[in-house]
Amino acid sequence: MHGQDFFGLTFVLLAASLVAVPLAKKLGLGSVLGYLVAGIAVGPFVLNLVGAEGEHIMHFAEFGVVLMLFLIGLELDPQKLWRLRRGILGLGGAQVLVTAVLIAAAAMLAGTAWRPAVAAGLALALSSTAIVLQTLSEKGWLRLDAGQNAFSVLLFQDVAVIPILALLPLLIDPALKEAVVAAETPLSELPSWSKPLAVVAAMSLVVVLGRFLVSPVLRIIARTRLHELSLAAALVLVVGIALLMDRVGLSPALGTFLAGVVLAGSEYRHELEANIEPFKGLLLGVFFVAVGASLDLDLVAGSPLTVGGMLLVLVGVKLLVLAILGRVFGLRRDQNLMFTLCLAQGGEFAFVLLSFAVQQRVMAAADAALLIVTVTLSMALTPLLLLFYERVLQPRVGTHRTDDRPSDTVESHADVIIVGFGHFGSALGRLLRTAGHCPTVLDHDSDRVELLRKLGLTVYFGDATRVEVLRAAGAEQAGILVLALDNPEAQLHLVRLAQEHFPQATIVARAGGWVHAHELMEAGVDHVFRESLDSAMRMGAETLRLLGLRGNRAYRLSRQFRRRDEAMLRDLLAHRHDQEYLSRAREHIQDLESLMQAEQTDDLNADAGWDPGPLRRAARQDGEKPD
Amino acid sequence: MHRSVLIVFAHPSLKKSRTGRILAESASGLDGVVIHDLYESYPEGDVDVERERELLLAHDIVILQHPFYWYSIPPLLKEWIDLVLGFGWAYGPGGDALRDKSLLSALTCGGGLEAYTRKGQNRYTVREFLAPVEQTGRLCGMEWLGPFVVHGTLKLTETEIRQHAVDYRRLIEALRDDRFDAGRAAKLTHINADVDAVIRED
Ligand SMILES: Cc1cc2nc3c(=O)[nH]c(=O)nc-3n(C[C@H](O)[C@H](O)[C@H](O)COP(=O)(O)O)c2cc1C
Numbered sequence: 076m077h078g079q080d081f082f083g084l085t086f087v088l089l090a091a092s093l094v095a096v097p098l099a100k101k102l103g104l105g106s107v108l109g110y111l112v113a114g115i116a117v118g119p120f121v122l123n124l125v126g127a128e129g130e131h132i133m134h135f136a137e138f139g140v141v142l143m144l145f146l147i148g149l150e151l152d153p154q155k156l157w158r159l160r161r162g163i164l165g166l167g168g169a170q171v172l173v174t175a176v177l178i179a180a181a182a183m184l185a186g187t188a189w190r191p192a193v194a195a196g197l198a199l200a201l202s203s204t205a206i207v208l209q210t211l212s213e214k215g216w217l218r219l220d221a222g223q224n225a226f227s228v229l230l231f232q233d234v235a236v237i238p239i240l241a242l243l244p245l246l247i248d249p250a251l252k253e254a255v256v257a258a259e260t261p262l263s264e265l266p267s268w269s270k271p272l273a274v275v276a277a278m279s280l281v282v283v284l285g286r287f288l289v290s291p292v293l294r295i296i297a298r299t300r301l302h303e304l305s306l307a308a309a310l311v312l313v314v315g316i317a318l319l320m321d322r323v324g325l326s327p328a329l330g331t332f333l334a335g336v337v338l339a340g341s342e343y344r345h346e347l348e349a350n351i352e353p354f355k356g357l358l359l360g361v362f363f364v365a366v367g368a369s370l371d372l373d374l375v376a377g378s379p380l381t382v383g384g385m386l387l388v389l390v391g392v393k394l395l396v397l398a399i400l401g402r403v404f405g406l407r408r409d410q411n412l413m414f415t416l417c418l419a420q421g422g423e424f425a426f427v428l429l430s431f432a433v434q435q436r437v438m439a440a441a442d443a444a445l446l447i448v449t450v451t452l453s454m455a456l457t458p459l460l461l462l463f464y465e466r467v468l469q470p471r472v473g474t475h476r477t478d479d480r481p482s483d484t485v486e487s488h489a490d491v492i493i494v495g496f497g498h499f500g501s502a503l504g505r506l507l508r509t510a511g512h513c514p515t516v517l518d519h520d521s522d523r524v525e526l527l528r529k530l531g532l533t534v535y536f537g538d539a540t541r542v543e544v545l546r547a548a549g550a551e552q553a554g555i556l557v558l559a560l561d562n563p564e565a566q567l568h569l570v571r572l573a574q575e576h577f578p579q580a581t582i583v584a585r586a587g588g589w590v591h592a593h594e595l596m597e598a599g600v601d602h603v604f605r606e607s608l609d610s611a612m613r614m615g616a617e618t619l620r621l622l623g624l625r626g627n628r629a630y631r632l633s634r635q636f637r638r639r640d641e642a643m644l645r646d647l648l649a650h651r652h653d654q655e656y657l658s659r660a661r662e663h664i665q666d667l668e669s670l671m672q673a674e675q676t677d678d679l680n681a682d683a684g685w686d687p688g689p690l691r692r693a694a695r696q697d698g699e700k701p702d
Numbered sequence: 703m704h705r706s707v708l709i710v711f712a713h714p715s716l717k718k719s720r721t722g723r724i725l726a727e728s729a730s731g732l733d734g735v736v737i738h739d740l741y742e743s744y745p746e747g748d749v750d751v752e753r754e755r756e757l758l759l760a761h762d763i764v765i766l767q768h769p770f771y772w773y774s775i776p777p778l779l780k781e782w783i784d785l786v787l788g789f790g791w792a793y794g795p796g797g798d799a800l801r802d803k804s805l806l807s808a809l810t811c812g813g814g815l816e817a818y819t820r821k822g823q824n825r826y827t828v829r830e831f832l833a834p835v836e837q838t839g840r841l842c843g844m845e846w847l848g849p850f851v852v853h854g855t856l857k858l859t860e861t862e863i864r865q866h867a868v869d870y871r872r873l874i875e876a877l878r879d880d881r882f883d884a885g886r887a888a889k890l891t892h893i894n895a896d897v898d899a900v901i902r903e904d
Contacts, residue, residue: 631748634746634748635748638748682785683751683785683788684751684784684785684786684787684788684789685784685785689789689790689794690789690794693789693794693795
């Protein structure tokens with residue numbers, strides 16, 4: 076591809092998405108349909124702006140799916156994955172098997188020979204990871220029961236691709252036999268007994284690298300404080316694993332998913348997420364556009380009945396199988412509907428498997444083309460089915476909230492995020508933990524993060540002044556953001572960022588002195604705490620004790636003083652921009668002191684009720700006090 | 703005539719509370735009734751005397767709601783009494799801020815009714831144990847209306863607690879709307895021994 080072509084193509088793809096996606100979202104159709112329609116529009120049958128490049132782009136952009144699975148892996152540590160085992164093996168396995176058998180049977184009923192029928196069944200049994208996960212996370216359904224189970228099924232399908240690829244060559248149609256091109260997989264020169272070994276070795280390599288090498292390397296890179304280097308490192312990691320998987324004939328998506336799971340517990344998790352996320356989003360969008368652009372509309376127009384019938388069978392069989400299995404696996408009615416409708420389509424794996432089947436002479440090219448068109452249409456149908464669910468079905472069956480479940484979710488986030496984990500933040504964080512909260516903690520000092528992790532605290536590396544990092548840490552769902560950095564400018568910057576991007580979160584902020592506290596209050600933060608006030612008060616109280624005051628009195632006095640001082644700070648806020656701000660502040664300070672001094676000596680102070688002086692005086696004049 | 707009600711609520715461990723919490727919930731949201739949660743307002747224990755006095759001045763009826771601890775009130779409520787009901791304000795020369803207001807206790811206690819009898823384990827009734835509270839009110843010129851007592855909280859079922867909560871709510875509404883028969887209430891061991899008897903329906 077020439078440079079100019081490349082830029083032209085990039086421009087067309089992105090510009091088309093810029094027009095179509097906001098439009099689709101406005102109509103409530105979700106981004107996926109927007110991208111697909113954009114693709115059809117720029118494709119060879121409408122505007123013809125991308126020519127025959129559609130398929131190439133698709134292969135390239137499939138990398139978006141790989142990135143997506145890496146990100147999902149990062150959200151799923153091994154324990155969570157283990158909890159999903161029933162869904163993955165049971166539900167996923169049953170879905171693939173039953174769907175494949177039924178579709179193959181339908182194909183044979185329509186007169187296809189059994190071998191290509193089986194191949195079609197296997198290829199079409201798989202759903203579209205890209206579409207389903209994108210749509211579910213867009214709607215926030217990934218954490219629901221339906222989302223969890225859909226995810227499990229997709230995960231099983233990703234694994235199932237490997238044996239299916241191995242199986243297809245056994246289905247060679249004798250009628251198409253002549254000159255089978257030996258499949259060019261990199262392992263084909265290896266003796267067959269060693270292939271499983273290579274696979275196991277590659278997977279182990281990913282696990283070992285993820286466990287022992289990635290974090291130290293990222294730490295070294297983090298010390299350079301060059302953001303583009305960590306970006307490069309994240310990409311090198313993912314691309315490297317994809318290449319490795321490709322060499323041993325495994326799905327790159329599966330490999331990066333595995334790496335993600337291994338790295339889920341690492342302190343660089345949120346940083347990696349923040350770095351990969353934009354690439355994933357962009358590539359996935361391009362992928363959907365490419366799918367749209369490669370839709371062969373001539374074929375649809377040429378045999379509308381055949382295509383329509385096949386689409387009906389594909390979606391119908393899937394709906395039936397999914398609905399029954401969802402029931403068997405105990406999904407509630409509303410969740411089962413959601414689960415069923417979101418998985419009822421063919422997926423991107425079908426494209427790969429079908430072209431492989433043609434290449435292996437399992438299936439005639441014309442049949443495969445028909446199937447590919449059907450799959451593409453079924454992908455475009457999904458957002459519509461889900462829209463139907465939202466608008467028509469959901470209001471009837473009602474949704475039941477699933478909040479009461481323990482959070483074995485794909486992406487559950489802590490409701491508190493602490494930014495800055497020095498002396499201040501870590502003391503605060505430990506307090507929250509004693510009350511059973513698990514705050515997500517971010518710090519941008521890689522050495523400190525390493526140290527704290529050695530002490531057993533869950534801390535993530537990340538520069539929290541970047542929106543993407545905060546987002547990856549779950550700031551969009553967080554109820555509370557605790558800002559505990561020691562740098563006033565960074566604190567203010569963070570406040571603005573949070574107010575703009577995460578308005579739902581309550582901000583609790585550490586401040587330096589008066590001026591900084593005022594700046595934060597003026598920015599609209601209600602919970603501002605001067606970092607040294609409390610310890611100064613405690614130290615003052617102890618000093619008073621050393622001077623002879625009783626403990627209770629010294630501490631009560633210090634607490635009163637602190638409350639008044641905070642009230643005064645709030646009063647002064649109104650005069651912050653006055654000329655006489657300083658002189659006013661000085662006045663206030665003097666007033667506070669003399670007021671409290673006076674209170675100590677006369678009967679007006681807050682603890683006067685414990686002072687028997689007035690009672691004694693009254694008793695001398697024969698009072699009425701209980702005695 | 704409508705009278706405003708202030709519930710001074712003192713429970714040091716609301717998180718583990720069953721009875722007190724449900725009673726408080728059932729009293730909340732009523733027109734003309736304010737619930738003031740002492741342990742929530744003063745986490746450091748320092749009662750803000752000025753604010754408390756303003757609250758008291760603004761209401762006609764004061765209910766002290768608390769769990770019964772060692773035959774008495776929880777410590778913060780005692781501190782509240784010590785500091786807020788000051789000499790020269792609530793009693794003593796010029797101390798008439800609370801004169802002609804009404805006072806009652808609402809408490810939950812572990813022991814059953816029979817334990818709080820002469821022959822029972824605790825030898826005195828709850829009304830008797832509350833003599834200090836009653837007399838504190840009297841000294842300040844307040845009318846003592848008696849105790850609302852939920853006995854045997856440790857064995858109550860959820861349904862029984864809810865029934866007490868309904869009684870509590872009805873009582874508060876009656877107090878507010880001046881449908882409370884103080885004369886009858888004075889003859890009962892505790893106000894809620896016969897809620898229907900002390901509430902006039904009109
Ligand atoms: C420190 C303490 C002292 C208590 N003393 C008494 C008591 O003297 N008499 C009694 O009947 N119950 C006593 N109890 C039981 C409480 O009154 C009972 O647990 C409470 O009223 C239940 O209400 P709740 O569910 O709102 O906490 C005591 C409980 C505690 C924790």
